[in-house]
Amino acid sequence: MESVSWRPAPPLRAMVAYYHGYRQAGYPPAQHRGLPSPYLTLIITFDDPLLVTAHPDPRQHGGHYRTLIGGLHTRPALITRTEREAGIQLALNPLGVPALLGLPASELAGIDLDAAEVFGPTAEEIRERVGAATTWPQRFAVLDEVLLRLTDQDGCPDPVPEVYQAWRRLISTAGTARVGRIAQEVGWSDRHLANRFRSAVGLSPKETARVMRFDRARRRLQRQAVAGHVAPLAELAAATGYYDQAHLAREFRELAGCSPSRWLAEEFGKVQAGAPAEPEPWPA
Template sequence: MLGDMMVDESARARPSAGLRPYVAHYAGWRQRGVPVVTHRGLPSPYLTLVLTLDDPLVVHAHPDRRQTPGSYGALVGGLHLAPALIAHGGRQAGVQVAVHPLGCRALFGLPAGELAGLDLDLAELLGVAEVERWRARLRAARSWPERFAALDRALLARSRRHETGVHPDISHAFRRLLGAGGRLAVRDLAGEVGWSPRHLTDRFRAETGLGLKQAARVIRFDRARRRLAPGAPLARVAAETGFCDQAHLTREFRALAGCSPSRWLADEFTFVQDRPAAGAHHDRHG
């Protein structure tokens, strides 16, 4: 019977050119009949926007453990330094949008710093009616390209409503950190823009939600975990992504993911979207 069939599909795409200053990529997934597990939503250089297509997203524990567990038809999450713990009951479908922190003002009308460490129901920012219109359009679409195109149109419309300005020195610092894989000293960044390290760090944190050293740490971690795969030598991954050695990478994994790299691989590779060969992954909530 169809209801008993296993479904495990994923897709990934870049946004249209007009959205690329604000959105890094889209990832879609549909799963049914897969193992029931708890998924770790890991720290990432991007904010997370998730719109589900059927069952809600159930968050057992938020990055800020003071937040009450909850379920969401649509969620937006700020930058964070601890994992979210998400229930995967064997059936789930949705679209995840990786939102550039420098695009948060354009899309949501506020700096990413105001969302730091938080998960919010998207309706708190956009209103229930707009969120439900978005979800209805996604459900009505017949393919992943159609769903991504529908999101393109919705997000482009929002970007025209708000002031998009981020101080150019903050934009420069973030893009330099991202391009360098987090391997850039704060004093060097401050020297490039002519600010003191403390002033640049304070302004950067207010805009993005992370300090410069924290952002560099998350970027390095994110780059390393994207290179992990079963059988990949941890020492080589550590060397390629700016860690002192394998032990350093393992310590960072325990601090930011709440588990060792080997445990994360064993858990997450039940999700096809986290496999490099699939070309799609979930930074946080999928």
């Protein structure tokens, strides 16, 4: 197994939080859960296609994807891991999506698409060039080059300042800041903030905060599994903004579709074999 995380070129960092390259072979097929995250997901494969058996939107049928882009969501995707997997996953900042893709993140909320539906032929260009590269730095350099070419910073308006301020407040606190207080800070009513935020991001501030808290908790749980010591759930709940262990367990069942213990059982074999699946984006 190979697992490599990389920061994009500086001009892209307001739009792309990180790149994560992965390659594995020889593992038996298994189910992987694509969990809710505060970032949109772009996956470029250069080995077997991605097999999605269930999307966050149950109305979407499963299928094979050589490239995939998914918006923010509050339900897991179910992915069948094949014996050979290689690709790069990109975490896209919702408020940077208009400059990168030419559309608001809200248009992709809750759905997965073949990336060609958004990028056109550039999606296949990226896949072919990344697949032809022989090292991870070369592959990441291809992404930098193509994404910088696509970026239209002058032609897209900056995020609404109040929405940007609300997003920064939420992400800097990993979703623990009170949304009512944030509305007061930006000078809007709760309802107006919810409407403007959802139209830009795709989720309301409260939904986004919920996803951020969950994302931080599951990453910590995964790091503990890698280290060989999983702390009691009550400790994890207290450290990540939940009322108690029952609250954390309930959120896991709703957002991951399973209990924390089942998620660890499904994922731990992969985690044990290599580094955590994604870098840690949260403040300490």
